[in-house]
Amino acid sequence: MTDPQVAVAMLGIFIFIILLGFPIAFTLMAMGIIFGYYAYFDADRMWMPYTRALQQDADTFTLIQNYIGGFFNNRVFDLFVNQTYSVMANDVLTAVPLFLFMGYVVERANIVDRLFQTLSVTTRRLPGSMAVAALITCALFATATGIVGAVVTLMGLLAFPAMLKARYDTSLAAGVICAGGTLGILIPPSIMLIVYAATSGVSIVRLYAGALLPGFLLAGMYLVYVVIRAMLQPQLAPKPEKLGDDVTVFQVIWMLLTSFFPLAFLIVAVLGAILFGFATPSEAAAIGALGGLLLAMAYRALTWKRLQESVYLTVKTTAMVCWLFVGSWVFASVFSYLGGEHLVSEFVQGLDLTPLQFLLLAQLIIFLLGWPLEWSEIIIIFVPIFLPLLPMFDIDPLFFGILIALNLQTSFLTPPMAMSAYYLKGIAPPHVRLTQIFAGSLPYVGMVFLAMIILYNVPAIIYYLPQLVYGR
Amino acid sequence: MQRYIHFADTVSAWFGKAFAWCVVLMTLAVSYEVVVRYAFRAPTVWAFDLTYIMYGTLFMMAGAYTLSRDGHVRGDFLYRLWSERTQAKVELVLYFLFFFPGVLALIFAGWKYASRSWRYLEVSNMSPANVPIYQFKTVIIAAGILLVMQGIAQVFRCIITIRTGEWPPHAQDVQELEEILQKEGAEALRHGSEAVDIVEPKEPRR
Numbered sequence: 001m002t003d004p005q006v007a008v009a010m011l012g013i014f015i016f017i018i019l020l021g022f023p024i025a026f027t028l029m030a031m032g033i034i035f036g037y038y039a040y041f042d043a044d045r046m047w048m049p050y051t052r053a054l055q056q057d058a059d060t061f062t063l064i065q066n067y068i069g070g071f072f073n074n075r076v077f078d079l080f081v082n083q084t085y086s087v088m089a090n091d092v093l094t095a096v097p098l099f100l101f102m103g104y105v106v107e108r109a110n111i112v113d114r115l116f117q118t119l120s121v122t123t124r125r126l127p128g129s130m131a132v133a134a135l136i137t138c139a140l141f142a143t144a145t146g147i148v149g150a151v152v153t154l155m156g157l158l159a160f161p162a163m164l165k166a167r168y169d170t171s172l173a174a175g176v177i178c179a180g181g182t183l184g185i186l187i188p189p190s191i192m193l194i195v196y197a198a199t200s201g202v203s204i205v206r207l208y209a210g211a212l213l214p215g216f217l218l219a220g221m222y223l224v225y226v227v228i229r230a231m232l233q234p235q236l237a238p239k240p241e242k243l244g245d246d247v248t249v250f251q252v253i254w255m256l257l258t259s260f261f262p263l264a265f266l267i268v269a270v271l272g273a274i275l276f277g278f279a280t281p282s283e284a285a286a287i288g289a290l291g292g293l294l295l296a297m298a299y300r301a302l303t304w305k306r307l308q309e310s311v312y313l314t315v316k317t318t319a320m321v322c323w324l325f326v327g328s329w330v331f332a333s334v335f336s337y338l339g340g341e342h343l344v345s346e347f348v349q350g351l352d353l354t355p356l357q358f359l360l361l362a363q364l365i366i367f368l369l370g371w372p373l374e375w376s377e378i379i380i381i382f383v384p385i386f387l388p389l390l391p392m393f394d395i396d397p398l399f400f401g402i403l404i405a406l407n408l409q410t411s412f413l414t415p416p417m418a419m420s421a422y423y424l425k426g427i428a429p430p431h432v433r434l435t436q437i438f439a440g441s442l443p444y445v446g447m448v449f450l451a452m453i454i455l456y457n458v459p460a461i462i463y464y465l466p467q468l469v470y471g472r
Numbered sequence: 473m474q475r476y477i478h479f480a481d482t483v484s485a486w487f488g489k490a491f492a493w494c495v496v497l498m499t500l501a502v503s504y505e506v507v508v509r510y511a512f513r514a515p516t517v518w519a520f521d522l523t524y525i526m527y528g529t530l531f532m533m534a535g536a537y538t539l540s541r542d543g544h545v546r547g548d549f550l551y552r553l554w555s556e557r558t559q560a561k562v563e564l565v566l567y568f569l570f571f572f573p574g575v576l577a578l579i580f581a582g583w584k585y586a587s588r589s590w591r592y593l594e595v596s597n598m599s600p601a602n603v604p605i606y607q608f609k610t611v612i613i614a615a616g617i618l619l620v621m622q623g624i625a626q627v628f629r630c631i632i633t634i635r636t637g638e639w640p641p642h643a644q645d646v647q648e649l650e651e652i653l654q655k656e657g658a659e660a661l662r663h664g665s666e667a668v669d670i671v672e673p674k675e676p677r678r
Contacts, residue, residue, distance in 0.1 A: 020551065032574070080581050088531075283506050316488075316537065319534035
């Protein structure tokens with residue numbers, strides 16, 4: 001077997017092991033070591049001390065020592081530890097625990113019910129008002145926390161029964177919550193974009209600037225869809241019986257001031273600091289976490305127990321993401337040393353694709369990977385296979401990354417691993433069927449594709465902000 | 473075996489949780505840096521190094537803790553469909569093939585790497601503050617040792633499961649908010665059973 005063939009075998013075995021369900025980070029590490037040992041095997045170099053000792057007529061003990069030591073002289077060990085250290089000292093990934101911490105603190109700050117109530121009162125005159133309020137709450141809360149499961153579950157407990165009680169259509173209500181909660185991985189400051197930045201080397205600041213308008217575009221499309229649907233089919237979203245006319249404008253403003261604005265301000269401050277270069281993403285994340293703590297304190301929700309929980313959950317999730325990086329970087333460098341990367345690019349070149357065809361193929365593969373896998377695995381392990389191919393087709397990794405971020409929205413909504421739908425199903429009243437939830441989410445999958453087509457044709461939506469702020 | 477599992481879980485959790493507080497230190501230290509930079513125009517020289525050292529230590533030391541609570545991602549869409557005994561059998565083999573080689577190499581390679589650094593008491597070259605980083609490189613070894621210890625506990629877990637037919641329960645631990653709230657509908661989170669549910673609606677749960 002030639003080296004590139006070994007590399008292909010390595011990829012094949014890896015995919016097989018993933019299917020068996022073993023923790024992916026350690027599989028990657030071990031496969032990197034095993035195949036790397038083969039790739040870097042160099043008998044002359046490894047047993048040089050032994051040969052030298054032999055020539056110098058050293059005693060038997062030294063000979064045995066050097067002979068055994070030879071097995072450990074493989075350069076793969078240096079590669080392994082260097083890659084590990086570069087994850088440990090990565091200045092982009094430092095933002096991951098900080099943003100997670102901010103998310104967990106905000107999640108536990110008792111803010112979401114206040115927010116939803118305020119917004120339902122504020123939007124009460126719109127068609128489908130509760131769905132609109134739920135969508136905005138989801139989007140804002142998801143942006144601040146970035147934890148999809150928590151947003152969907154909390155809103156599923158709060159807004160979903162409220163909508164069902166108001167005789168909203170089950171599918172419509174379910175779709176709003178599933179799709180709205182998923183926006184958190186797209187709209188900055190999102191952790192997924194940090195991870196993509198660390199994988200691709202695109203500046204995280206430009207990614208955030210680029211993702212902002214597409215995020216608003218998608219959220220806006222969701223909103224317009226809900227309003228139009230409610231206008232065309234009023235029976236799906238009946239107007240509330242009590243319009244709440246007794247609520248004065250002053251009261252509404254006060255409610256907004258105490259629930260909507262503090263959270264919005266926190267997000268805007270964090271994002272603004274990053275985009276205008278006042279602070280690095282890690283610094284902004286730290287300030288955001290501090291702001292989250294203050295916010296929780298202001299809502300009298302900051303207890304010692306909650307702080308502890310937030311800290312421990314942060315460390316578990318950070319370890320999950322970062323160990324995946326350790327494994328992936330070891331695996332990827334061995335894979336490309338064996339010539340696997342070259343083989344892939346030759347293969348793709350042989351397909352003779354146009355850039356558009358390549359883009360479609362890549363996004364289709366990522367979409368399909370999103371069925372069984374989650375975003376962290378896709379971005380850290382599979383996206384690096386596409387990245388070296390981008391220059392060949394003259395595709396900007398920034399543009400590619402934003403499309404992926406949009407695309408991965410669907411991974412939460414499409415079975416068999418539609419996490420958003422499962423979270424909602426888990427807490428929904430028993431008569432709500434999973435099929436109803438899927439049916440409700442389907443239009444949003446369609447809208448994600450539509451948004452991707454729009455972005456392909458009008459890339460200015462992505463580039464407008466980065467160019468405005470950084471001039472390139 | 474039970475006692476060893478309990479011991480390993482406790483030690484991993486202790487280290488993971490102790491170093492978890494680095495995130496609070498990070499939050500405070502970095503916020504302090506931003507404040508003094510803008511309010512007093514006196515940026516610190518140490519904040520940058522401190523940030524990545526704490527971040528690196530935090531996630532490396534928590535690797536074993538996350539493993540003990542089954543927190544590392546796995547592509548489990550097939551895995552969930554198997555019986556617990558089958559899961560354990562497959563996992564037992566895979567631990568020896570695809571877990572121990574990696575983490576043992578981590579200890580060995582980390583040892584060479586860190587001892588070189590200790591020899592000249594290496595300091596960071598990212599900033600003029602001369603922040604020492606040899607202790608930071610030692611974290612690699614410590615993380616590897618914790619992982620091997622926890623890995624042995626996981627192997628024991630598999631053996632117990634093969635004998636009894638069900639996974640021994642995990643120790644009490646913090647849970648994601650959705651997990652707490654989902655207690656009632658925990659069954660729904662097992663996607664395997666859900667997939668059946670789409671085709672053939674089951675009786676309403678309660």
